[in-house]
Amino acid sequence: MTAAVRAATVAALTEHGWNGLAVEDVAARAGVNKTTIYxxxxxxxxxxxxxxxxxxxxGTALPDTGTLRGDLAAFTRQVRDALVAPANRALLSTLAAGGPDSSLAELGRGYWAARFARARPMVERAVDRGELAAGVDADALIVRVVGPVWFGVFGPGTAVDDAFVEGCVEIVLAGTAATGRR
Amino acid sequence: MTAAVRAATVAALTEHGWNGLAVEDVAARAGVNKTTIYxxxxxxxxxxxxxxxxxxxxGTALPDTGTLRGDLAAFTRQVRDALVAPANRALLSTLAAGGPDSSLAELGRGYWAARFARARPMVERAVDRGELAAGVDADALIVRVVGPVWFGVFGPGTAVDDAFVEGCVEIVLAGTAATGRR
Amino acid sequence: MTAAVRAATVAALTEHGWNGLAVEDVAARAGVNKTTIYxxxxxxxxxxxxxxxxxxxxGTALPDTGTLRGDLAAFTRQVRDALVAPANRALLSTLAAGGPDSSLAELGRGYWAARFARARPMVERAVDRGELAAGVDADALIVRVVGPVWFGVFGPGTAVDDAFVEGCVEIVLAGTAATGRR
Amino acid sequence: MTAAVRAATVAALTEHGWNGLAVEDVAARAGVNKTTIYxxxxxxxxxxxxxxxxxxxxGTALPDTGTLRGDLAAFTRQVRDALVAPANRALLSTLAAGGPDSSLAELGRGYWAARFARARPMVERAVDRGELAAGVDADALIVRVVGPVWFGVFGPGTAVDDAFVEGCVEIVLAGTAATGRR
DNA sequence: GGGTAACCGAGACGGTACGTCCCGTCTTGAA
DNA sequence: TTCAAGACGGGACGTACCGTCTCGGTTACCC
Structure with missing residues (x-):
C-alpha cells in the first residue's frame, strides 16, 4: 500500500504540480481510502x-572516476538528468513553493542537508588526492557547480545540455584555481 | 483600486505563499469585491x-560601472537582494510551482525573457569594450553567474553574502577566460 | 428551491427517520448543492x-362545531390523522429525540407553544358558552384528551381508531365534570 | 464487563441522546475495546x-394498595418518575426515534408488550374485586391514564406534578364509570 | 442635461476538496 | 476462546474557496 500511495503521489504531482495535488486524488489513484492517507x-x-x-x-550512486573533474561532471549530469525528469521536477519545485517559514521549507532544509552530506565525499576525496587545497568549502563548490544547472532548468528554461554542464564544471574548477577562492 | 489589489496580492502572497493565495482574501484586504478581481x-x-x-x-536600474566585473558584481548583488526580500521570494517561487506545461510556466517564460533582455546590454557593453570575445553567449554567462545565488537561496539555503556573490562573479570571469568557453 | 428542499427533507425524514437524515441526501434529492443548505x-x-x-x-383549521364535545372530537381526530401520516410521524418523533437541553428540545418548546396557542380558542369558546367553568386549564385539558392518542401511536402502538378517539374525549369530559378537576 | 458497558451506554445516552451515541465512546467509557461491543x-x-x-x-414492583385508584395513582407516579429521570428519558425517547419499520420500532413493540404485560395484573385485580366490569380493555385503560403523563413530558413539557397525575387517574376512573366505555 | 453604457458592490449558487468523526470489518498477538 | 490493539474501507460531516451568475446603484460619457 505504501508503494501504491507513493506512486500515486508522484503521478499526481507530475500531472498537476504541488497545487492541484489533492489527497482525494492520490487516494483514488492508489486504490486506498482517503482516511488512510490522513x-x-x-x-x-x-x-x-x-x-x-x-x-x-x-538516490544515485556517487560517481568515483578518479579525478575531481570527472566526478563533478558525472555528478552534475546526474543532477541535470534528475531535474529534467518531470516527476522529480514537480517534487523539487515543491520545495521552493512555500515561504521560508512554512513546513515545506523545514522539509527542504532536511532534504538539502541529506543531499549535500551525500555529495560531500566527492570533494573530500579530491582534497585527499591533492586536487583541492585543504579547507575548501565543499558545499559552496557544489553550489557553484550545480547552481547554474538548477537555475537554468527552474528559471529561464535554458537548454541544459552536456556542453553546458561540462562548462559549469570546467569554469568553476579553472576559476577556483585562478582566483584562489574557496 | 489596481494598486490596492496589487498591494493586497503581494501581502497575501508573502504571508501564505502561492498556495494559500485566496482571491477572497485578496479582495478583502484590498477592500474590493471578489467579483471585481475576477x-x-x-x-x-x-x-x-x-x-x-x-x-x-x-525593476532596478542596470548598473554601469565601466567594467564587466563591476557591472556583474553590482547586478548580482541586486539579484541577491531581490531574492531574499520575502515579497519577491514568494512571487518568484511561484514561477517554479507549476509543471512545465502549466499556465504559470508560460508566465515564467515571458518573465524570464523580459528579465534577460533587460540584463543583456550589460554583457554587450563588455563585448564592445573588448572585455569579452564577440559571440559570447550572454544569457549563458548570466545564468552561470546568477545560478549559484538563485540555487543557494531557493535550494539549500546557503548564506549568500557579498563574498559569495563576488566569488561567483570572479570565478566565472576567470574560468571563462581560462577555458575559452562561451 | 426552498420548496424542493422542504419536500426532500420530508421524504428523507420519512424514509430514514431523524437519524439517517443526511444533509447530503437531502441536497441530492432536492437537486441542490450541499453548501446551499448549510x-x-x-x-x-x-x-x-x-x-x-x-x-x-x-396546520388544519380549528374545528368549530358549536359544542365542546364536537370540537374536541374533531380536533383529536385531526391530531390522530396527523400522527399516523408517516411524514408527520417522523417529523414529530424527532422532537422527542433529543435530551431536554438539546437544540431540538428548544425547537420543540416553540413548536408546542404555537400548537397549543392555536388550539386554545377551542376551549375558550366552550367557556364562553358555559360548557366549562371559567378558569379551566385549557392546556391541561388538551393534554388529557390528546395524550392517550399520542402515547398510543408513539408508544405501544395501540390501534387508535375513531372509537378510541371519541372515548378519550367523552371520558375526559365526563370525568372532568364529575370530579370538578381542572 | 457487561455491567460496565451498560453503565457506559446509559451515561452516553443521557449525555448525547440516541444520536451522538457512539460505539467508540461507549467502549472508551467502559474501558472495553470497540470490537468487543460489536x-x-x-x-x-x-x-x-x-x-x-x-x-x-x-422495573419497579407493581403497586398493590387494595384499590384500583390507589394502584393506578401509585403506578402512574412511578411512570412519571421514570420519565423525568434523564437516563430513562433518553432511553425511551430513542424508541420513538425510528420510523415504524425500523429495527428500533421492532424493539419498541417488544418492550411495550412486556411493559403492559407487567402492568395488566393491576387491572385484573380490580376486575376481581368488582371495581371494574369484566371484559374491560386493560391496555386501553392504562393508555388513557398514562398517555397524558407521557405526552406532557415528551411533548409540550407540561409540569407533571402529583396533582396532574392524580387528576389523570380520577378523571379516567370517573369518566369510565360515567360513560360505560371500556 | 438626461439617457445609456460601463463598472462595481453585494450576495447567492453549484461545485471541489478539505480534514475529521464514527461506522462496521478484519487481522494479529497475548492471556 | 476471548479480548485488546489497531489498521482499513467507507460515508457523512461542516468548512473554505473556487468561479459564475444576477441584481441594483453609481459613475461618467456621449449624444
Whole structure:
C-alpha cells in the first residue's frame, strides 16, 4: 500500500504540480481510502516529505572516476538528468513553493542537508588526492557547480545540455584555481 | 483600486505563499469585491502575472560601472537582494510551482525573457569594450553567474553574502577566460 | 428551491427517520448543492425546524362545531390523522429525540407553544358558552384528551381508531365534570 | 464487563441522546475495546435493546394498595418518575426515534408488550374485586391514564406534578364509570 | 442635461476538496 | 476462546474557496 500511495503521489504531482495535488486524488489513484492517507501520512505535505526522504535515501550512486573533474561532471549530469525528469521536477519545485517559514521549507532544509552530506565525499576525496587545497568549502563548490544547472532548468528554461554542464564544471574548477577562492 | 489589489496580492502572497493565495482574501484586504478581481484580472494566476509584468517592467536600474566585473558584481548583488526580500521570494517561487506545461510556466517564460533582455546590454557593453570575445553567449554567462545565488537561496539555503556573490562573479570571469568557453 | 428542499427533507425524514437524515441526501434529492443548505438553513436541525415552523403556521383549521364535545372530537381526530401520516410521524418523533437541553428540545418548546396557542380558542369558546367553568386549564385539558392518542401511536402502538378517539374525549369530559378537576 | 458497558451506554445516552451515541465512546467509557461491543452486542441498537430488556425485566414492583385508584395513582407516579429521570428519558425517547419499520420500532413493540404485560395484573385485580366490569380493555385503560403523563413530558413539557397525575387517574376512573366505555 | 453604457458592490449558487468523526470489518498477538 | 490493539474501507460531516451568475446603484460619457 505504501508503494501504491507513493506512486500515486508522484503521478499526481507530475500531472498537476504541488497545487492541484489533492489527497482525494492520490487516494483514488492508489486504490486506498482517503482516511488512510490522513492516518498514515497526514496530509499533502507529509506525502511529499515521504517522497523526499525516500529520494534522499536512495538516490544515485556517487560517481568515483578518479579525478575531481570527472566526478563533478558525472555528478552534475546526474543532477541535470534528475531535474529534467518531470516527476522529480514537480517534487523539487515543491520545495521552493512555500515561504521560508512554512513546513515545506523545514522539509527542504532536511532534504538539502541529506543531499549535500551525500555529495560531500566527492570533494573530500579530491582534497585527499591533492586536487583541492585543504579547507575548501565543499558545499559552496557544489553550489557553484550545480547552481547554474538548477537555475537554468527552474528559471529561464535554458537548454541544459552536456556542453553546458561540462562548462559549469570546467569554469568553476579553472576559476577556483585562478582566483584562489574557496 | 489596481494598486490596492496589487498591494493586497503581494501581502497575501508573502504571508501564505502561492498556495494559500485566496482571491477572497485578496479582495478583502484590498477592500474590493471578489467579483471585481475576477472581472478585471481573472483569477489567482492573473494576479501574479500582473505583479510579474510590473516587476519585469520597472525593476532596478542596470548598473554601469565601466567594467564587466563591476557591472556583474553590482547586478548580482541586486539579484541577491531581490531574492531574499520575502515579497519577491514568494512571487518568484511561484514561477517554479507549476509543471512545465502549466499556465504559470508560460508566465515564467515571458518573465524570464523580459528579465534577460533587460540584463543583456550589460554583457554587450563588455563585448564592445573588448572585455569579452564577440559571440559570447550572454544569457549563458548570466545564468552561470546568477545560478549559484538563485540555487543557494531557493535550494539549500546557503548564506549568500557579498563574498559569495563576488566569488561567483570572479570565478566565472576567470574560468571563462581560462577555458575559452562561451 | 426552498420548496424542493422542504419536500426532500420530508421524504428523507420519512424514509430514514431523524437519524439517517443526511444533509447530503437531502441536497441530492432536492437537486441542490450541499453548501446551499448549510448556507440557507444551517444543518439537519434547521431543516426540521423549518418544517415545524411551516407546519405550526399552516396546520388544519380549528374545528368549530358549536359544542365542546364536537370540537374536541374533531380536533383529536385531526391530531390522530396527523400522527399516523408517516411524514408527520417522523417529523414529530424527532422532537422527542433529543435530551431536554438539546437544540431540538428548544425547537420543540416553540413548536408546542404555537400548537397549543392555536388550539386554545377551542376551549375558550366552550367557556364562553358555559360548557366549562371559567378558569379551566385549557392546556391541561388538551393534554388529557390528546395524550392517550399520542402515547398510543408513539408508544405501544395501540390501534387508535375513531372509537378510541371519541372515548378519550367523552371520558375526559365526563370525568372532568364529575370530579370538578381542572 | 457487561455491567460496565451498560453503565457506559446509559451515561452516553443521557449525555448525547440516541444520536451522538457512539460505539467508540461507549467502549472508551467502559474501558472495553470497540470490537468487543460489536462481537457481544452488535451495534448501537443492540446496546439500547439490551438496556430496554433489562429495564422491562426488572422495573419497579407493581403497586398493590387494595384499590384500583390507589394502584393506578401509585403506578402512574412511578411512570412519571421514570420519565423525568434523564437516563430513562433518553432511553425511551430513542424508541420513538425510528420510523415504524425500523429495527428500533421492532424493539419498541417488544418492550411495550412486556411493559403492559407487567402492568395488566393491576387491572385484573380490580376486575376481581368488582371495581371494574369484566371484559374491560386493560391496555386501553392504562393508555388513557398514562398517555397524558407521557405526552406532557415528551411533548409540550407540561409540569407533571402529583396533582396532574392524580387528576389523570380520577378523571379516567370517573369518566369510565360515567360513560360505560371500556 | 438626461439617457445609456460601463463598472462595481453585494450576495447567492453549484461545485471541489478539505480534514475529521464514527461506522462496521478484519487481522494479529497475548492471556 | 476471548479480548485488546489497531489498521482499513467507507460515508457523512461542516468548512473554505473556487468561479459564475444576477441584481441594483453609481459613475461618467456621449449624444
Amino acid at each position: 492516518r498514515r501520512w497526514g496530509g499533502r505535505e507529509a506525502l511529499v516529505a515521504d517522497l523526499l526522504l525516500a529520494a534522499a535515501d536512495q | 472581472r478585471r484580472w481573472g483569477g489567482r494566476e492573473a494576479l501574479v502575472a500582473d505583479l510579474l509584468l510590473a516587476a519585469a517592467d520597472q | 448556507r440557507r438553513w444551517g444543518g439537519r436541525e434547521a431543516l426540521v425546524a423549518d418544517l415545524l415552523l411551516a407546519a405550526a403556521d399552516q | 462481537r457481544r452486542w452488535g451495534g448501537r441498537e443492540a446496546l439500547v435493546a439490551d438496556l430496554l430488556l433489562a429495564a422491562a425485566d426488572q
